[in-house]
Structures are given as C-alpha cells and as structure tokens.
Amino acid sequence: MELFRIKNDIPFMKYGRLTTAISLITFILAIFFLATKGLNLGVDFTGGTMVEVSYPQAANLSEVRSAVQSLGLSDVTVQNFGTSRDVLIRLPLTPDLSIAQISEQVMAVLQKADPGVTLSRVESVGAQVGQELYENGALALLLVSIGIMLYLYFRFEWQFGLSALIANTHDVVIILGFFAFFQWEFNLTVLAGVLAVLGYSVNESVVVFDRIRENFRKMRNATPAQVIDNAITRTMSRTVITHFSTELMVVSMLIFGGEALHGFALALTIGIVFGIYSSILVASPIALYLGVSRETFVKPEKKDSPEEALP
Amino acid sequence: MNRYPLWKNLLVIVTVALAIFYSLPNLYGESPAVQVSSSKNHVQIDNALLARIESGLKEQNIEYEAIFLDDSGVKVRFSNPDTQIRAKDVLTQLLGNDYVIALNLLSRSPNWFNKIGAKPMYLGLDLRGGVYFLLEVDMNAAMTQAAERYVGDFRSTFRKERIAYRGISREDQMVVINFTDQAELEKAERIIRRDYPDITVRASGSGGDRTLTASLSPEARKRIQDFALKQNMQTLNNRVNELGVAEPIIQQQGPSRVVVQLPGVQDTAKAKEILGRTATLEIRMVDEERNDPVTLENASKGQVPFGTEFYVDRNGQPLLVKKNVVLTGDYITDAGPGLDQQSGESVVHVTLDGRGAGIFKQVTRENVGKRMAILLIEKGEAEVITAPVIREEIGGGRVQISGMSNIKEATDVALLLRAGALAAPMEIIEERTVGPSMGEENIKRGVDATLWGFIALSIFMIAYYMLFGVVSVIALTVNLVLLVALLSVLQATLTLPGLAAIALTLGMAIDANVLINERTREELRAGLSPQLAIKVGHERAWNTIVDSNVTTLIAGIALFMFGSGPVKGFAVVHVLGILTSMFSAVVVARAITNAIYGYRRKIHKVSIG
Numbered sequence: 025m026e027l028f029r030i031k032n033d034i035p036f037m038k039y040g041r042l043t044t045a046i047s048l049i050t051f052i053l054a055i056f057f058l059a060t061k062g063l064n065l066g067v068d069f070t071g072g073t074m075v076e077v078s079y080p081q082a083a084n085l086s087e088v089r090s091a092v093q094s095l096g097l098s099d100v101t102v103q104n105f106g107t108s109r110d111v112l113i114r115l116p117l118t119p120d121l122s123i124a125q126i127s128e129q130v131m132a133v134l135q136k137a138d139p140g141v142t143l144s145r146v147e148s149v150g151a152q153v154g155q156e157l158y159e160n161g162a163l164a165l166l167l168v169s170i171g172i173m174l175y176l177y178f179r180f181e182w183q184f185g186l187s188a189l190i191a192n193t194h195d196v197v198i199i200l201g202f203f204a205f206f207q208w209e210f211n212l213t214v215l216a217g218v219l220a221v222l223g224y225s226v227n228e229s230v231v232v233f234d235r236i237r238e239n240f241r242k243m244r245n246a247t248p249a250q251v252i253d254n255a256i257t258r259t260m261s262r263t264v265i266t267h268f269s270t271e272l273m274v275v276s277m278l279i280f281g282g283e284a285l286h287g288f289a290l291a292l293t294i295g296i297v298f299g300i301y302s303s304i305l306v307a308s309p310i311a312l313y314l315g316v317s318r319e320t321f322v323k324p325e326k327k328d329s330p331e332e333a334l335p
Numbered sequence: 336m337n338r339y340p341l342w343k344n345l346l347v348i349v350t351v352a353l354a355i356f357y358s359l360p361n362l363y364g365e366s367p368a369v370q371v372s373s374s375k376n377h378v379q380i381d382n383a384l385l386a387r388i389e390s391g392l393k394e395q396n397i398e399y400e401a402i403f404l405d406d407s408g409v410k411v412r413f414s415n416p417d418t419q420i421r422a423k424d425v426l427t428q429l430l431g432n433d434y435v436i437a438l439n440l441l442s443r444s445p446n447w448f449n450k451i452g453a454k455p456m457y458l459g460l461d462l463r464g465g466v467y468f469l470l471e472v473d474m475n476a477a478m479t480q481a482a483e484r485y486v487g488d489f490r491s492t493f494r495k496e497r498i499a500y501r502g503i504s505r506e507d508q509m510v511v512i513n514f515t516d517q518a519e520l521e522k523a524e525r526i527i528r529r530d531y532p533d534i535t536v537r538a539s540g541s542g543g544d545r546t547l548t549a550s551l552s553p554e555a556r557k558r559i560q561d562f563a564l565k566q567n568m569q570t571l572n573n574r575v576n577e578l579g580v581a582e583p584i585i586q587q588q589g590p591s592r593v594v595v596q597l598p599g600v601q602d603t604a605k606a607k608e609i610l611g612r613t614a615t616l617e618i619r620m621v622d623e624e625r626n627d628p629v630t631l632e633n634a635s636k637g638q639v640p641f642g643t644e645f646y647v648d649r650n651g652q653p654l655l656v657k658k659n660v661v662l663t664g665d666y667i668t669d670a671g672p673g674l675d676q677q678s679g680e681s682v683v684h685v686t687l688d689g690r691g692a693g694i695f696k697q698v699t700r701e702n703v704g705k706r707m708a709i710l711l712i713e714k715g716e717a718e719v720i721t722a723p724v725i726r727e728e729i730g731g732g733r734v735q736i737s738g739m740s741n742i743k744e745a746t747d748v749a750l751l752l753r754a755g756a757l758a759a760p761m762e763i764i765e766e767r768t769v770g771p772s773m774g775e776e777n778i779k780r781g782v783d784a785t786l787w788g789f790i791a792l793s794i795f796m797i798a799y800y801m802l803f804g805v806v807s808v809i810a811l812t813v814n815l816v817l818l819v820a821l822l823s824v825l826q827a828t829l830t831l832p833g834l835a836a837i838a839l840t841l842g843m844a845i846d847a848n849v850l851i852n853e854r855t856r857e858e859l860r861a862g863l864s865p866q867l868a869i870k871v872g873h874e875r876a877w878n879t880i881v882d883s884n885v886t887t888l889i890a891g892i893a894l895f896m897f898g899s900g901p902v903k904g905f906a907v908v909h910v911l912g913i914l915t916s917m918f919s920a921v922v923v924a925r926a927i928t929n930a931i932y933g934y935r936r937k938i939h940k941v942s943i944g
Binding site: 145175213220234235270271277284 | 461603604607762763764765766767768769770772773777780781783785787788789791795799831832835839841845846849850853857879883885886887888889890891893894896897898901902905906909
C-alpha cells in the first residue's frame with residue numbers, strides 16, 4: 025500500500041507567502057483569545073482546591089452547590105465531570121480555611137447532604153506553591169525552546185534554528201489559543217503535553233531540514249526553492265504516516281483515557297495536527313526567506329566537511 | 336551485507352530475554368496483605384515472630400496465600416480484603432503495641448523474584464490511591480521559641496555574674512536588654528560574647544537609656560532551621576508509623592519543606608489530625624509567691640504579673656505559671672498509657688532521655704514542696720494538664736502524669752508525646768488525595784488507551800508496509816516490554832501521566848521505523864538492489880532518527896527538572912521511552928530484517944508494500 029507515490033515535486037514554496045500569511049493570522053487570533061479570554065488555569069497554578077466526588081446516581085448539582093456554599097465560600101464552581109454521576113467542585117483559596125481543613129469540611133458538608141457520596145480525588149494547592157508551579161512551568165517552556173533552538177543551530181545552521189523556533193512557537197501559541205477559546209482547563213498535565221508537543225514538533229522540522237541539507241549537496245543546479253520543494257515532497261509520505269500513527273495513539277488516549285487525561289490528549293491532538301502544517305509550510309518558507317542556499321552547507325573554501333553524506 | 340555480527344545478534348536476544356523476564360512481575364497482580372514491622376529499635380523482626388504470627392493466624396482459622404520475612408518485616412498475603420482486615424485485628428490483639436501492623440497491597444509474584452531485583456512497577460499515588468502532603472515548617476516560630484529560651488538563659492547568667500540591668504524582653508526574634516549604666520552594658524556584652532558564640536550583640540542608645548540587642552548569628556539560624564526540619568521529619572516518621580501505613584515516604588524538599596506520601600490511606604481526616612497536631616510538652620514551675628486569690632483574680636481578668644502566664648487547670652483551678660521553660664518535650668523518649676497503682680486513675684508514663692532525666696532531677700531537687708506544671712501546647716494554645724507537687728527528687732527519668740479522665744485520653748496524649756515534640760509547627764500547604772477506586776480506574780484507563788492504540792497502530796503498519804510492517808510492530812512490542820522492564824527494575828514511580836507517556840512513546844517510536852521503511856522503499860524505486868536498498872535505507876535514516884530523538888530528549892529532561900509529582904512521572908517515562916525506542920527501532924528491527932533477508936543470495940521481491 026502506498027498513498028504518496030508522487031512523480032513531480034509539489035511547488036510548495038511558491039505558496040510560501042500565502043501559507044506563512046495564514047499561519048500569521050491564526051497566530052494573531054490565538055494571541056487575541058489569550059489576551060481577551062485568558063487561559064482557564066487549573067488549581068496547580070492559581071492555588072485553590074479541586075474536589076472530585078462520585079454519587080451512586082446522577083448528581084443534583086444545585087444541591088451540591090448550596091451545600092458547599094454553606095461553608096461561607098462564594099466563588100464556587102460546581103459542574104459535571106465526565107459522567108452525570110461525577111461532580112467537580114472548585115473552590116478558591118480562602119484565608120479562613122487552611123488547606124488541611126478545606127477538603128475535610130467539604131466532604132463533611134456533602135456527606136450530610138447525601139451520605140452516598142464518595143471521594144474520588146482532591147487537589148488542594150496553597151498560594152505559594154501555586155505561584156512556584158506557575159513560574160517553574162513558564163521557565164520550563166522557555167528553556168525547552170532555547171535548548172531546542174541551540175541544538176538546531178549547532179546541528180544545522182542558524183537559519184534553520186530560527187525558523188524552527190518561530191514555527192514551533194507558533195504551534196505552542198495555537199494550542200494555548202485553543203485552550204483559551206474553549207476555556208478548557210490548563211493544568212500541569214496539559215503543560216507536560218505542550219512540552220511534549222514542542223519536542224515532537226521539532227522532530228518534523230529536523231526530518232525536513234535533514235533532507236534539505238542532503239538535497240543541497242546532491243542537486244547542484246537547482247534553485248533553493250526547488251531543492252526545498254523536492255525535500256518536502258519526498259518526505260511528505262513519511263510525515264503524514266508518522267503523524268497519523270501518533271495520532272492513532274493520541275485518539276485512543278482521548279477515547280479511553282478518561283477525564284484526567286482529556287486536556288493532555290487534546291493538547292497533543294491539536295499540536296500534532298498543526299505540527300505538520302507548521303513544519304512543512306512555515307519553517308521552510310522562513311528558512312528560504314532567511315537566505316538558505318547551497319553555500320549555507322557547502323563552504324567553497326574549506327575542505328570537504330566531515331558531515332559529508334553517507335555513501 | 337545485511338548481516339549482524341554474532342555478538343550483536345546475541346546482544347539483541349539477551350536484552351529481549353531479560354526485558355521479558357523483568358517485566359513479568361507486573362503480570363501477577365496484587366493481593367491485599369498485612370505487614371508487621373517494628374516500631375522500636377530493640378524489638379526484633381525475625382523468624383520467631385514469623386512463627387508466632389503463623390500460629391496466631393492458624394488458631395483463628397484465617398487462611399493466607401503466603402507468608403514471608405524480608406528486610407521491612409513479616410508480610411502475609413490474603414485472597415480478599417475481608418480476610419485482610421480480620422487478620423489485622425487478630426494480629427493487633429496478639430502482638431500489641433511494640434509492632435506496627437499495616438495494611439498493604441503486595442504483588443503476587445514469587446518471593447525469589449524480589450531477591451534478584453525483579454519487582455513490579457512502583458505505582459504512584461494517582462494509580463494506587465493515597466494521600467500526598469507538602470508540609471512547610473514554620474521557621475519563624477522556631478526562631479521565636481529559641482529567642483524566648485535565650486531570655487531565660489540570659490536572666491540566670493546575669494544573676495550569676497551580678498550584672499545590673501533594667502529589663503530584658505523578647506522582641507520578635509531578638510532579645511532586648513536595657514541598661515542604665517554603660518559599664519554594666521559592656522560587662523554584659525563581654526559575657527555574652529564569651530559564653531554564647533551563637534549570638535551577635537549590638538549596642539545602641541545613650542545616656543540613661545542604653546540597649547543591647549542580641550540576635551542569632553546567621554550560622555546559628557541555619558543550624559536551628561536544619562535541626563527543626565530534621566526533628567520534624569523524625570516526628571513525622573514516628574507518627575506515620577502509628578497510622579499503620581506501609582511504605583510511607585517522608586522526604587525533605589528544600590530548606591523548610593517536607594513531602595509526605597501515604598499510599599493506601601483512606602481516612603485522610605485522621606491522617607491530617609495526627610500529622611497536623613503539634614503537641615509540645617513543657618514543664619514549667621508554678622509561681623508560688625504570687626499564688627494568692629487576689630493576684631489570681633486580677634490575672635484572670637488580664638492583669639498578668641510579669642514573667643508569668645495565667646492558666647486554668649483541668650479541675651478548674653487557676654494557676655500562675657512562670658514563663659521560663661524548665662524542660663521541653665524534646666527530651667522525651669517514650670510515653671505510654673497506664674493505671675496508677677494506688678488510685679486506679681488513668682495516667683501517662685513518660686520516660687526522659689539522659690539529659691532530660693538529669694535536668695528533671697535537678698529541678699525536682701531544688702523545688703521540693705513546690706508545684707510543677709506540665710503543659711501540653713497544641714497549635715499555639717497551651718493547656719495545663721496537671722500541676723503536681725514535687726514531693727521528692729525524681730531521678731531516673733521516669734515521670735508519671737496524672738490527670739487523665741480515662742484510658743482513651745491517656746492513650747491519645749501518650750501517642751502525641753511518644754511521637755515526640757515538634758521544634759516548630761508545620762502547616763500543610765499542598766494536598767493531593769486519590770480515592771482507591773479512582774486509582775484502579777486510572778490504571779484501567781491508561782492500559783486501555785495504550786492497548787487499543789497499539790492494536791490500531793499495528794494493523795495500520797502491517798497493512799501499509801507488509802513484512803517490514805510486521806518487523807516494525809515486533810520492534811515496537813520489544814520497545815514496550817523493554818520500557819516496562821526498565822521502569823520495574825529502576826522502581827521509577829509510574830503515574831497516570833506516566834502511562835500516557837508510554838502510549839505517546841509508542842506513537843513516537845514508530846517514527847523511526849517509518850523513516851527506515853520509507854527510505855528503503857524510495858531506494859528500491861530508485862532502482863537499487865534489494866540488499867543495498869535495505870542497507871542504505873537503514874543508514875540514511877539513522878542520522879535523522881538521532882536528531883529527532885535528541886530534541887524530544889531535551890523536552891523530556893526539562894520537564895523532569897521543572898516538573899513535580901505526576902509530571903515528573905511523565906518525564907521519566909518519556910526520557911526512558913526515547914532511549915528504549917532508539918534501541919528497539921534501530922538495532923532490534925535491523926536484527927530481525929537481517930535475519931529475514933540478510934542470508935538470501937538473491938532476493939526477488941521485498942515485501943514492503
């Protein structure tokens with residue numbers, strides 16, 4: 025079975041301006057939503073308490089809400105979580121109740137309302153810890169981006185490092201934009217997913233760049249645009265197949281993983297799909313624009329570099 | 336040309352065999368168990384104990400699956416939770432207070448597996464159920480307490496050296512001493528510098544209003560903080576034992592925080608109560624001179640004489656107790672409930688350590704006929720438990736505290752005291768609890784996701800790449816088994832995100848095989864001979880595989896450094912998965928391909944779709 029037996033190179037780079045423009049628009053949209061709606065940060069980052077309980081039959085949300093509010097807390101969110109029997113209660117930090125007390129009191133008050141309730145999960149994070157997790161998360165994101173860019177700079181050339189960074193930052197921002205738009209919860213696990221996407225997305229760029237470099241050495245009379253077109257066309261098969269395979273695993277996670285992994289699986293799904301787009305149609309045009317050419321790889325003065333293609 | 340040297344083939348076979356073997360323990364499942372360990376240093380866990388337990392269970396007709404002894408205690412496995420609970424009750428009655436009897440889930444794998452390091456994966460709390468606390472030690476309180484102690488010490492030193500001062504008090508965490516005379520101030524300064532190396536003094540003021548401010552040096556501060564943290568951890572250790580938790584984790588995190596993980600704990604309220612209670616025992620002298628009704632009356636209204644505090648004891652009698660602490664709970668080595676021989680009342684028997692016994696002996700000697708107040712301080716609130724009269728010098732460090740209303744109260748107080756006093760109170764700043772059923776659900780979900788994804792992926796690969804697809808799928812299976820074996824042997828914590836990472840790793844690992852297969856196909860179409868095409872396909876793909884895996888590795892390592900808890904679990908699996916996938920996708924797949932095609936003289940058709 026072969027889905028991609030393409031005879032001629034597809035002239036991707038001709039549409040380079042168009043594809044880059046499209047991604048710029050989506051990028052701006054994502055920033056817009058991030059700025060206006062903002063991310064729905066989980067308790068990991070804001071501090072506060074999240075209690076997940078399960079009832080033997082469909083839960084009465086308004087009852088639950090009034091029970092919890094009787095503790096004197098105003099800013100309480102109560103919603104279903106997965107099935108109608110599971111309820112997620114979110115409480116803000118309050119100076120009156122300590123972390124230790126809050127989950128006990130919530131359970132006590134819920135049990136009074138309905139003795140059949142069972143505790144599934146509690147996550148209670150103090151203000152300082154939340155702040156630290158938030159800062160650490162942002163730092164991790166920053167460091168991964170820098171680390172990857174440095175690696176690509178050493179492995180290929182600066183044009184590739186920069187274009188890959190731009191393309192992949194674009195991916196991350198798009199994912200965050202989706203989360204802001206749909207107000208899906210953004211917690212530590214989702215952040216882990218985003219970082220995994222970042223690593224994965226760069227994979228794509230690397231495969232294409234590798235091929236571009238090989239082509240520049242082999243195709244002596246072609247223009248840079250033609251070289252890149254050829255590289256992308258030849259690797260398209262592999263790109264789509266790999267993404268499809270990974271997507272199979274991620275979709276399986278989306279279906280079977282339950283609510284706890286839902287945000288994570290969503291981040292991955294979006295990231296992988298947009299990853300194809302950005303690696304092929306954003307990173308390469310930017311590299312082209314930055315002046316990538318045969319001279320970038322084959323220095324005329326120097327002796328044959330040790331990076332010669334394999335026999 | 337597509338032939339691996341013998342050593343490479345052997346390497347592959349041995350690695351795969353080891354991987355299969357070391358991932359086997361995970362297949363055995365777990366059974367409810369009871370674990371008996373010792374809470375005291377002098378109590379031995381040995382075969383004699385095992386025999387006792389065995390006969391005790393047999394007597395009560397309790398059937399068990401297995402019983403064995405290892406470093407952490409005697410373990411008994413049962414077939415269902417009801418038997419487990421019954422066994423726990425029987426053993427608690429039989430063995431009494433010297434042993435900690437805990438409920439646990441133990442793997443059913445044969446015991447000898449353990450001896451060669453083959454264990455099932457270590458499940459995190461979100462897969463096992465249990466409680467995670469992050470506690471912060473209130474260092475300020477520790478410093479304040481230290482300063483208070485110095486006030487008393489200085490006072491007695493000044494008295495001994497006959498230094499005249501106008502007043503001495505504690506301000507925040509510093510001691511402020513007022514002088515009218517400059518010479519006296521300098522004398523005091525000299526003495527403090529000589530006798531108290533931990534203190535730094537600063538003189539200020541002039542005329543008739545001179546002050547000496549004494550504070551702890553930075554080194555001393557750090558030392559006290561370290562000590563407070565270590566002591567708290569020790570206390571937590573003891574208390575957690577009392578809770579009957581098997582395999583608790585108590586770890587320092589940073590300079591002032593402690594992580595406590597209690598797997599399998601269901602009653603979080605009780606856990607928090609016992610952990611959160613900061614009981615300090617203080618022994619102070621009652622202020623006999625001012626114990627007349629008038630002063631007491633005024634004191635109850637808020638006019639407390641200098642240097643004392645007002646309390647009402649359990650019988651309702653008012654007391655003025657001196658602020659100076661004679662003895663603190665740090666010196667307690669043991670405490671237990673009991674009955675007074677003569678009165679039949681419930682009492683607490685307390686044993687003090689050597690230094691504590693010495694101090695206590697001196698205090699009781701110097702104060703015969705006077706009353707001594709024993710205070711229990713919990714979360715900043717102090718209560719006078721009892722204020723007995725010192726009839727004689729009490730040596731040997733054995734103290735009896737009366738005034739308990741019943742044996743249950745005596746047991747509770749003894750529990751708090753036995754676990755030791757906390758040098759500084761602790762507060763819970765983060766809590767994550769997972770109910771037991773949720774833990775099981777999470778495992779099921781993670782396994783389902785991985786399994787179905789794997790099946791779908793395999794079908795697709797085989798359909799698309801035919802025989803090479805089969806090779807890829809076999810390599811992927813080896814990857815999974817190798818990853819599980821590594822996680823089991825390293826006993827890395829597996830969390831729900833970690834399970835997701837396993838699924839993700841498989842999805843990403845297939846990339847390497849796709850690269851190889853696609854390249855091989857391309858070379859075949861370009862006209863290369865089959866053997867050459869296979870060779871070139873693998874070699875050309877290798878560079879790209881390395882590059883792409885390194886970038887994913889960078890992301891994984893960053894996650895590991897900055898993540899916490901479940902996210903760290905994700906990072907560990909992710910990083911290990913990359914390493915195993917590089918091995919299996921390249922080396923193992925090539926070995927199999929070589930085995931199939933390498934030895935054929937002439938290949939007519941390569942089954943690559």
